[in-house]
Amino acid sequence: MRKAFIGVCLFGLVTIIVSGQExxxxxxxxxxxxxxxxxxxxxxxxxxxxxxxxxxxxxxxxxxxxxxxxxxxxxxxxxxxxxxxxxxxxxxxxxxxxxxxxxxxxxxxxxxxxxxxxxxxxxxxxxxxxxxxxxxxxxxxxxxxxxxxxxxxxxxxxxxxQPKVAKRPKTTGEKIGTGAVNIILGLGSYLEGDITGGLTLTAGYAVAAGLFVIEATALDWDNPAVGVPATIGITVAGATIVYGIVRPFIYNRNPKIATLLDNMHFDIAPVSVSAHDIFHGAGFRLGYTLRF
CATH class of the missing domain: 3.40.50.10610 (ABC-type transport auxiliary lipoprotein component)
Structure with a gap:
């Protein structure tokens, strides 16, 4: 009788376990x-x-x-x-x-x-x-x-x-290193995953390079506009370098400011001017657009 009782208990326990698994x-x-x-x-x-x-x-x-x-x-x-x-x-x-x-x-x-x-x-x-x-x-x-x-x-x-691991803040040294590498067409920002910053820097360097090409190939030495594209190109290149150095500090610390900068776009375009102008009908326009 005792063995039968133990057998019934064991059977019930197995049934409960199987049912729980199912x-x-x-x-x-x-x-x-x-x-x-x-x-x-x-x-x-x-x-x-x-x-x-x-x-x-x-x-x-x-x-x-x-x-x-x-x-x-x-x-x-x-x-x-x-x-x-x-x-x-x-x-x-x-x-x-x-x-x-x-x-x-x-x-x-x-x-x-x-x-x-x-x-x-x-x-x-x-x-x-x-x-x-x-x-x-x-x-x-x-x-x-x-x-x-x-x-x-x-x-x-x-x-x-799985708990989300917070991204470790960048040290000042790492930000300076990213800014230095940004001189190479914004490479530092690309490596940090800051694609917008990298594209902005690449565009800045491309505009500066384009201005130097215009200076070297499109203008004669006796043209009054000689030196203007190169001057603007140096300005654009300098501003791009400064932005590349500053960008890692802004991007990692203040995303709102970074977003504001992302929405600021510079452009340069050739324009026609009056014949009596010193540029004799040739010129350039540098402008910017800020969206907010």
């Missing part, structure tokens, strides 16, 4: 299963909006995008365009990765013209996570269904939950 799925399978669950619970051609998913922002974005893609590709529902939701998000100032009340979800759903709002969450559960997906009817605030999964940590979830 009830644990990957994040992708949970998303796929949630889509299939919604197909069973909602009427065909229902207009749905995947509103929010309360979790780490990286996980939230992944689940929202994947669930939206599954719903669209399934072809069972009319899915609200993400761009419409993002515009409304900025207007109403709510977080896609945060909690949204049923009342707010209703209001958002009505403005989007959706019939059902889909939301969810991912919460820690020991060394697992619990994912829940909820469908809310916009018109009546009736909960049309809640599906839950226990999620195990796989490579996808691990990569999403």
């Amino acid at each position: 009830g644990t799925v990957t994040l992708d399978k949970g998303i796929k299963g949630s889509m299939l669950y919604l197909v069973e619970r909602l009427d065909p051609d229902t207009k749905v909006a995947v509103l929010n998913f309360s979790a780490d922002p990286a996980v939230s974005n992944y689940v929202i995008e994947e669930l939206t893609a599954n719903l669209v590709n399934g072809g069972n529902f009319i899915v609200v365009d993400r761009s419409e939701l993002e515009l409304l998000q900025r207007e109403m100032n709510f977080q896609l990765s945060g909690e949204v009340s049923d009342e707010s979800a209703q209001s958002i759903g009505k403005r989007l013209g959706a019939q059902t709002i889909i939301s969810g969450s991912l919460s820690p559960l020991g060394n697992r996570w619990r994912m829940r997906i909820k469908a809310l009817e916009v018109e009546t605030a009736k909960i049309q269904g809640i599906q839950a999964y226990t999620i195990k940590r796989d490579t996808v979830l691990s990569s999403l939950l």
Whole structure:
């Protein structure tokens, strides 16, 4: 009798363990299963909006995008365009990765013209996570269904939950080194990933070089404009060198100023002038445009 009792206990324990393993799925399978669950619970051609998913922002974005893609590709529902939701998000100032009340979800759903709002969450559960997906009817605030999964940590979830390592600030010496290398057509900025700064420097050096070429090939020695392109070229080259030295300090310390500088564009163009002018009909115009 005792052996039989022990056998029953062992059998029950194994059953519980197996059942627990079978009830644990990957994040992708949970998303796929949630889509299939919604197909069973909602009427065909229902207009749905995947509103929010309360979790780490990286996980939230992944689940929202994947669930939206599954719903669209399934072809069972009319899915609200993400761009419409993002515009409304900025207007109403709510977080896609945060909690949204049923009342707010209703209001958002009505403005989007959706019939059902889909939301969810991912919460820690020991060394697992619990994912829940909820469908809310916009018109009546009736909960049309809640599906839950226990999620195990796989490579996808691990990569999403991996802590973001903050970029180490550049030292003064490193910034000076970048500025020095910027003399070579903005190479220092390119190496630092500052593509805009690198392109600006390359353009500056190209303009200066073009002016020197004009000076050397396009003007006769007796032309009153001799020396003007070279003078402007030296000025442009000097300004570009100074910008290349300063750029690493501005870019790493004050992105707003860097953005302002990025929107300042210099240009040089040949212009025609009156015949009595000393340039005898030839000249150059140097200008700049600042967008803000």
